[in-house]
Amino acid sequence: MAEETANTAEKVIRIAGSITVDELAQALGLSVTALIGELFKNGIVATINQRLDLETAEIMIEELGIANVRLERKNTATKTTDGFRKELSEKATPRPPVVAVMGHVDHGKTTLLDNLLNKKTVETEAGGITQHISAYQLEHEGRKITFLDTPGHEAFAAIRQHGAMLTDIVVIVVAADDGVKPQTVEAIKFAQGANAKIIVAINKIDREGADVPRTMADLSTHGLQPEEWGGDIIMIPVSAKTGEGLEKLLDSILLVADIEELKADTNIPAEGLVIESHMEVGKGSVVNLLVTGGELKVGEFITAGGAYGKVRTMLDFKGKPKGKAGPSTPVTVTGFKELPSFGDRFVEYVDEKAARRAALMNAQAAASEAASANVTSTDLLRMMNTEDNAKSFNVIVKGDVLGSVTSVVDSLKMIDTKGEVTLNVVATGVGDITENDVYMAAGDTQMVIYGFNVNVPTNIAKLAVRDGVVIRNYKVIYELLDDAKQSMGDLLGEEIMETDLGEMKVMGVFRTTKAELIAGGQMLKGKLVPGVMARLRHGKEVIGEAEVESVQKERTPAKELIENEVGGLAMKTEKKLNLMVGDRLEFFSREKKKRTLD
Numbered sequence: 001m002a003e004e005t006a007n008t009a010e011k012v013i014r015i016a017g018s019i020t021v022d023e024l025a026q027a028l029g030l031s032v033t034a035l036i037g038e039l040f041k042n043g044i045v046a047t048i049n050q051r052l053d054l055e056t057a058e059i060m061i062e063e064l065g066i067a068n069v070r071l072e073r074k075n076t077a078t079k080t081t082d083g084f085r086k087e088l089s090e091k092a093t094p095r096p097p098v099v100a101v102m103g104h105v106d107h108g109k110t111t112l113l114d115n116l117l118n119k120k121t122v123e124t125e126a127g128g129i130t131q132h133i134s135a136y137q138l139e140h141e142g143r144k145i146t147f148l149d150t151p152g153h154e155a156f157a158a159i160r161q162h163g164a165m166l167t168d169i170v171v172i173v174v175a176a177d178d179g180v181k182p183q184t185v186e187a188i189k190f191a192q193g194a195n196a197k198i199i200v201a202i203n204k205i206d207r208e209g210a211d212v213p214r215t216m217a218d219l220s221t222h223g224l225q226p227e228e229w230g231g232d233i234i235m236i237p238v239s240a241k242t243g244e245g246l247e248k249l250l251d252s253i254l255l256v257a258d259i260e261e262l263k264a265d266t267n268i269p270a271e272g273l274v275i276e277s278h279m280e281v282g283k284g285s286v287v288n289l290l291v292t293g294g295e296l297k298v299g300e301f302i303t304a305g306g307a308y309g310k311v312r313t314m315l316d317f318k319g320k321p322k323g324k325a326g327p328s329t330p331v332t333v334t335g336f337k338e339l340p341s342f343g344d345r346f347v348e349y350v351d352e353k354a355a356r357r358a359a360l361m362n363a364q365a366a367a368s369e370a371a372s373a374n375v376t377s378t379d380l381l382r383m384m385n386t387e388d389n390a391k392s393f394n395v396i397v398k399g400d401v402l403g404s405v406t407s408v409v410d411s412l413k414m415i416d417t418k419g420e421v422t423l424n425v426v427a428t429g430v431g432d433i434t435e436n437d438v439y440m441a442a443g444d445t446q447m448v449i450y451g452f453n454v455n456v457p458t459n460i461a462k463l464a465v466r467d468g469v470v471i472r473n474y475k476v477i478y479e480l481l482d483d484a485k486q487s488m489g490d491l492l493g494e495e496i497m498e499t500d501l502g503e504m505k506v507m508g509v510f511r512t513t514k515a516e517l518i519a520g521g522q523m524l525k526g527k528l529v530p531g532v533m534a535r536l537r538h539g540k541e542v543i544g545e546a547e548v549e550s551v552q553k554e555r556t557p558a559k560e561l562i563e564n565e566v567g568g569l570a571m572k573t574e575k576k577l578n579l580m581v582g583d584r585l586e587f588f589s590r591e592k593k594k595r596t597l598d
């Protein structure tokens with residue numbers, strides 16, 4: 001159902017995920033017939049009760065040229081965009097800050113976190129990039145600080161979006177010998193967008209080329225003014241390698257946390273966000289949670305999205321058992337009967353019955369939202385593109401944990417296919433490639449199964465070979481994305497490329513038969529060599545094409561004729577072409593080139 005807020009300048013329509021043709025027409029003040037007519041023009045045959053998704057409705061509004069109506073998505077029961085609660089009781093108590101470390105690749109995020117946490121993880125990362133969001137806690141001056149280990153590359157935009165809801169402070173790492181780079185700028189934008197406080201760690205000051213003032217100047221041109229220069233951003237020179245400056249960095253984090261007065265209520269039912277989830281043999285669902293309010297205890301019943309369960313075991317980030325966890329604490333729990341999704345909000349319920357009922361309601365809300373839109377923007381865009389003959393690339397995505405599946409799917413969707421290839425994610429799932437995946441892909445030559453950090457059991461690989469199904473398994477996301485880009489590029493086929501080489505003014509036509517044309521003239525520009533193509537032009541009209549067989553200069557065979565030179569040429573033709581003195585010959589080469597998405 002739609003909800004409207006009217007104001008004179010702009011009308012905002014809030015919709016849960018879809019809106020019927022009837023409702024949209026009413027909201028826009030149009031007749032249903034007019035809207036159906038407009039949809040029809042865009043290739044959609046719709047009835048009055050048909051549901052359009054938000055994006056389709058937006059496109060229609062644009063097509064109709066209606067400028068003063070804006071659509072907004074209503075928050076639904078299953079996903080939430082809030083991390084920590086803003087409205088607190090008087091009893092709220094201080095909580096640890098949640099800090100994300102971000103910055104350009106190789107500027108030292110991992111080393112910094114490692115040094116802070118005294119834990120070696122660099123070597124174990126595939127491709128040297130942190131693959132999952134994880135959370136750690138450390139103690140400084142007797143106080144806790146929670147770190148979200150957000151992956152650093154733009155391919156993980158989805159994960160960072162989820163992390164944004166939780167992040168109080170973003171530590172931006174900039175290498176003092178390299179300065180501000182694209183992902184530094186991105187991190188600044190992210191922090192600003194997430195309304196997080198920024199602290200800059202100017203890293204690698206132990207290096208010879210390190211230049212702290214220059215890095216500060218660089219940062220200030222990007223809107224971050226250092227405190228030293230009268231601005232409001234704390235910038236601390238550090239060396240993640242030697243540890244210099246790290247104490248000060250932690251002091252600053254606590255200082256900012258104090259200024260921000262970060263608090264949470266602990267006397268409410270526990271709540272928070274799912275930041276990671278996967279299945280483990282013998283344990284069932286293993287779910288990482290970050291508590292944002294209340295206190296989570298072993299034995300309590302919780303719901304996250306459509307999943308619920310009793311907290312069977314709870315471990316801290318080091319894997320040590322934990323009886324209860326308060327706000328800002330990351331924990332790993334088992335006991336969910338199904339796998340909740342990454343980014344889902346979890347909430348504690350008094351008993352199993354209440355938790356089950358809440359999960360059921362969440363699942364129903366999600367299902368009806370998904371099912372309710374029977375015209376989606378993908379359909380619409382596909383229909384709008386039918387003339388362009390958009391090709392389809394169908395994929396099944398399997399990943400080790402939900403977070404990576406989400407990231408892979410989101411990143412695949414971000415590949416710019418210039419509207420020529422439509423990506424269809426046919427199915428997604430957590431876990432190894434299965435027989436079912438292969439069956440689903442069999443018979444569709446345009447379908448690829450992508451695995452990310454999963455296994456392809458030998459029998460499944462054999463099955464795939466038998467059925468001609470392509471399985472591509474990767475451990476590094478960029479390789480997977482490169483592969484997808486290449487595969488989509490392959491669907492584009494070849495294009496014919498013509499390159500202009502030169503032009504001649506015809507001064508004599510010596511022989512014209514069905515198969516041959518011999519002429520002479522002066523080169524106006526470029527170069528003529530045997531083997532190229534010639535376009536015969538009479539005024540504006542093109543009278544034909546021919547292949548240049550040989551070139552002559554001063555009545556002897558020549559390798560080339562260059563600008564201003566006079567000479568003759570013999571061309572192979574397919575029919576008699578009526579070339580005349582004063583006409584032009586345009587020389588060009590023609591080759592077939594594989595099209596790519598670059």
Ligand code: GDP
Nearest residue numbers: 104105106107108109110111203204239240241
């Ligand atoms: P990330 O991609 O931002 O996580 O960067 P890494 O932590 O993987 O660091 C990239 C490289 O820079 C590694 O070879 C580190 O050893 C090196 N590095 C990181 N911090 C420092 C530092 O403070 N000083 C020096 N000399 N090298 C560093």
